Amino acid sequence: MTKDRRSQGWYGKLDKDGFIHRSWMKNQGFPDHAFDGRPIIGICNTWSELTPCNSGLRDLAEGVKRGVWEAGGFPVEFPVMSLGETQMKPTAMLFRNLLAMDVEESIRAYGIDGVVLLGGCDKTTPGQLMGAASVDLPAIVVSSGPMLNGKYRGQDIGSGTDVWKFSEAVRAGEMTLKDFMNAESGMSRSKGVCMTMGTASTMASLVEAMGMSLPTNAALPAVDARRMALAHLTGKRIVEMVDEGLKPSDVLTKEAFENAILANAAVGGSTNAVVHLLALAGRVGIDLNLKDFEIGSDIPLLVNCMPSGKYLMEDFCYAGGVPVVLQQLRDHGHLRAATTVLGGDISVYAEGAECFNDDVIRSFEAPVKPAAGLRVLRGNLAPNGAIVKPSAASDHLLEHEGEAFVFESIEDMKANIDREDLPVTPDTILVLKGCGPKGYPGMPEVGNMPIPHKLVTQGVKDMIRVSDARMSGTAFGTVILHVSPEAQAGGPLALVRTGDRIRVSASDGELELLVSAEDLATRHAEWRPDAPHYTRGYAKLYVDHVLQADKGADLDFLVGKDTRPVTRESH
16 A cells, blocks of 8 residues: 555554544544555535435445445545525525635545545535635545426426526416416425536536546436446546546646536536636636637537426436537537546547437537527626626527616615516616625525516516626526626626616627716716625625636635645644
């Protein structure tokens, strides 16, 4: 056995400190030879009953352990903060960076040589990756996996996407409240993440496309026995990675991030991928910015999954999953050469991939939509950028000019959106302020504002909405998000008034407030930020140090990494 492993600084010393580290571990029944220099593998688990998406991870951890033992390693499971996207207030995004801190410091403080990251729910995957990247020990991801398809009245229904549709149908009088409530139990039928191409499944897909997980990790359903087998194989592989010295910094190259951007376009992935990839890039020192996301603009939508299509992740899995998408990107010269956790090039993930349903995974020649990647918008309303998802938008609204109706806060919007005398038309552009990283705080998924009740009852299904917020990856509509700088930071969004005209051009990447520079300067001189919602604890730390959306909304003091060894003992 190799004796110069990191873990030997804890368990290999024949002195008082080594005695303490080994003896207290032995109270769990570990024998002497567990500490003989074999690699110690941490299993970083975000299991929680308050995070339903991750409720199956306790079982998957056992699969990882089997693989670690088989390969001659010593697995040790440890918990970190779990972020339940559907359960936390004011938003799970407020705590993504706290999870990243938890993961980083746990990995650094404990005597482990490599780590398997067990996550899945929207913010757990990027939070874990950010933390692991900042320590840069060998790391690999196993995702929770998507739920089985939702079912209601003999039809498939999708997480989130059909919640928004059903909710609007109730508001329009097209669906009864009783029917709405009856759909609730049929939507979430098994453990796992949203089975639409929401943020959870998007991030799992991008992790696979970046080579940070084994192939097929993204789409295997949470309750499929093949996911347990994948966990086993991952446990085996992390031991080999430790022996090879293969670290996140070897895998998370600029080319890997570009592959993620291309894959995000092809699968119709979540807009949330933008802030997560930007934050992760900041941890590994990769120069990634919003302009880089434009490489995906001309990639067609290949995956016909909700919210941009009609199928669900279970169907995507059976059709061939991410390997088929990578094969399409490779065959058309888009896939970048990049190292993976298998040690070889990402092209290996596409080898032998077969599509078993060409309506679920389309070809470049017959896509769901052409040129459907995210668009970056800039202009005097968003000097540092904003984004829109054309694959989930209405084509006729992607080039539009109209009058703004402004909601100054989320409370203002909720109190007034259903007023029958609200002075709006289908051409109005709804504007929501105070929902960015500092403003809410945490940048919640409220950017897809409801259509005003008076318009819903007229049959209006979509209109342009502009905010400094995010939206769920399961959501849809012509929604302009992540406006930067945010209103609370004094960005131009704070200065918009009802009646101002706004011009949107997705083709030209334009988001313009048609107000003179002189008038905006006058308004800015009169503007004052709202009092912060929190004045203590982590939330205050967050508000004081969070970066804007175009920088990934990480905390300024967490950017980068610290790979120095820990030399000071606790006793």
